[in-house]
Amino acid sequence: MGSLSAKRMQTSTRGFTLVEMVTVILILGILVVGVSSFIIFGTRIFVESSSVDQVLSQSRFAVERMTRELRSALPNSVRVNSDSLTYQCVEFVPTEASTTYLSMPIAPNATALTGTVILNATDKIKENQYIWIYPLIDSDVYNSARQKRAQIKTFTPPGEPPNLANQVTLTFMASTRFAEASPRQRIYFASAPVSYCFEKVPSSNELILQRYTGYQFNNSQPRPIDMGAGVLMAQNMINSFTDSSDLPMTLTPSTLVNNAMVHLQPRFTVNGETFQYRHQVQVINVP
Incomplete structure (x- = not known):
């Protein structure tokens, strides 16, 4: 009777074997790798989609802001100048x-x-x-x-x-x-002229868009450095100032029978992908 109770106690207190422990560790490792990969993949998708959404929102705001202000420009006040290496600016006078x-x-x-x-x-x-x-x-x-x-x-x-x-x-x-x-x-x-300038960042090939105002009227169109501090409107652009087909904007001057036309075509890049706006803004030429 006593030997039977001792056997039962020995059986009930016996632990896991080494094979069982290794098996459990392998299964848990596989589960952790799978779950962590899923979490990392989901986080990466969220971060990338957030970056794309931020650039899209920023670019839409900048293009819409430029469009609204250019449409209210004083007749025949729109002019464009550029440097083939560092900037391209459009200047105009918003009618109040x-x-x-x-x-x-x-x-x-x-x-x-x-x-x-x-x-x-x-x-x-x-x-x-x-x-x-x-x-x-x-x-x-x-x-x-x-x-x-x-x-x-x-x-x-x-x-x-x-x-x-x-x-x-x-x-x-x-x-x-x-x-x-x-x-x-x-x-x-x-009251005062306004300029939008696409400028190249010195440390990279990307462009930024800045808005300048509060400076004086000038006979010749000023450079960004002559207009004081600008307000950042957009970034992550990769247009070329040397390729006439890839300029961020072009101006079709007004004539006696046609209004002026500003062609906005900035190219944006995010996460290795690019997208481009092709937007035309008509500037009324009825002085």
Whole structure:
């Protein structure tokens, strides 16, 4: 009776054999490798898809922002310059308001300090703003030699006495005489030029897109280094400045019968893959 109990106790306390332990370790190792590979693969897919989504969102925002601003550009203010190695820039003047003038000092009349326009309370007019009448070429916008541009000193807001009929008198910074009258008596208001520049990163062949504003009007189009600090709009682009078929943008100038056209064609790269926009922006040429 006692020997039988001892055998049962010995049987119940016996551990795993070496073969059993090795088998369990192998099975657990296979499971860990399989699960870890699945987790790593899923994480890699998530990271790559997040990178692609970020570049897509950034590129769409940049192209849409450029499109909206170019469409509101002052007629004949768009101009493009480039360096075959480092940058390509488009410059224009975003129109903040436009209306009809009633009386302005226009050649051959004498110079004057004031002019009268029709304004609504919603028009974005402010002091120190610039005005243009009948700009036909980009030098009419950026160069005041032909007197197509003047700067506002003061004005009485529309809807307030004595301008209840929205006939507002503008006072200029200096005595002014515009070179030509507009056939439709149109006048445009804006504050400062804007530039979008595709620039090559010195440490790589990738390009970035930056937006510049807050600088002064220049007779010749300025370089990025002359415009101060820019705001980063997009990156991860790989266009070439030396290949005319691969430029990030081109300009088709306006004519007497056609509007100007800006062709945006930046190429983006992410995770070894590339995609390209081919977008045309029409810039109204009705001064």
